[in-house]
Amino acid sequence: MSQKPVKIKEKKAAERVGNFEEVVCGYSEEEALQESGRCLQCKDPACISGCPVGIDIKKFIFQISAKDYRGAYLTMREKNNFPSLCGRVCPAEYQCRKACVLTRKGSPFASEQAINIHFLERFIGDYGIVNKVGVRANKDADLSKYKVAVVGSGPAGLCCAGELARCGIKVDIFEGLHKSGGVLRYGIPPFRMPRDILDFEINYLQELGAKIFPNLIIGKIKSLQELFAGGYAAIFLGLGAGTPSFMGIKGENLCNVYSANEFLTRVNLMSAYKFPQAHTPVNIGKSVCVIGGGNTAMDSARVALRLQKINAIPLNTTILYRRTEVEMPARRPEIEHAREEGLQFKFLVKPEEFCADENGFVKKLRCLQCKLGEPDSSGRRRPIPIEGSDFEVNCDQAIIAIGLKANQILTRVTPELKTDKWGDLVVNPQTMETSVRGVFAGGDIVGGEGTVIEAMGMAKKASLAIIDYLKKK
Secondary structure: OOOOOOOOOEOOHHHHOOOOOOOEOOOOHHHHHHHHOOOOOOOOOHHHHHOOOOOOHHHHHHHHHOOOHHHHHHHHHOOOOOHHHHHHHOOHHHOHHHHOOOOOOOOOOOOOOOOOHHHHHHHHHHHHHHOOOOOOOOOOOOOOOOEEEEEOOOHHHHHHHHHHHHOOOEEEEEOOOOOOOOHHHHOOOOOOOOHHHHHHHHHHHHHOOOEEEOOOOEOOOEOHHHHHHOOOOEEEEOOOOOEEOOOOOEOOOOEOEEEHHHHHHHHHHOOHHHOOOOOOOOOOOOOEEEEOOOHHHHHHHHHHHHHHHHOOOOOOEEEEEOOOHHHOOOOHHHHHHHHHHOOEEEEOEEEEEEEEOOOOEEEEEEEEEEEEEEEOOOOOEEEEEOOOOOEEEEOOEEEEOOOEEOOOOOHHHOOOOOEOOOOOEOOOOOOOEOOOOOEEEOOOOOOOOOOHHHHHHHHHHHHHHHHHHHHHO
């Protein structure tokens, strides 16, 4: 067995920063065979325990090594409705790869020697798309008489809808935006999540019988009571976390200060990078500051770099983060890609005030230097501002990417839905059922921001509980 992992091919930074095409190229068949051949086929594979949806990783990797690609695809689809999506955006280094036996004990994330499970997942997911490998629906005659409403078409909603539709349940998905996909579409840029891949997976869901109704906000156009009255036997809420967080500092309301949510939605959903061919514009500055250290901050900064390149502006985008790189929650590959593309980093920095020019546009950002103290509730060392360390950075555009809060459009008008102090839905952890009988939930609306695969894990649990609930009816 070769101990050396097969490195994934990527487009060169100088080439990719000028467009929104996918950065990571994926494995060829030869590379997938070589990487799958490294798997030890452990008797008790720990990697499966690291997967939130419980994919039989050992089995599908063995099938790849035996060139049984169809079998590998079907094995994966038993647990994961969207392998091509997850293979691109799952933080495998913190999940399945971290649990791989080839990872050193005590490592905070997967070692370089761990099997590249996510790249193999992507390879076999793309194989299924290219070769049109269909997955049979396992329809249950007793369930086919029921109709379930799914609110939200993000990862949780799509996953739940897929699980239910495969059982023959009639599923209607209600999406507030004009296009489905949720955060997969408006939050993740095309260079990480190609739109043809996303569209294929959503179209496949519709082929199973699920119907999608865009431009329909539950809580505004229809209430939960009206859904039940309309014949839905159960409801799943995949509302997501779509409300941006702000720092509460002076000048946040200045022109050219964006939330990451608005900035990415304009670019990813409304195709602002194609303006004027697309109708939605977005401003781009000569000195862009992105505040935050997560994947959303990386996405925002890398989008800003591309917009600067497309508009013939010298690349000058900086990430400001109040801790060090060690504490950054963003995926290591995304940080590496950003650095390769020319993104600058300023660590141990706390923004204090946005300063305006004579027209009300941001022109500078006043900051304080920080030092790290004792660990806080997150387990990371707390950033402590240093008095008298004020300094300014040029900033004619700022993007605030410090997190998202619960979407409360529905919960505010539905007091019977119990929420916690953050506005997230309170659910039974075993069944994902809310305080309202027959209403289930999953994804970022439960417990705050998480990963795509974590949202899908909750949705799968909820779908099983919904099926059990319908059978008892």
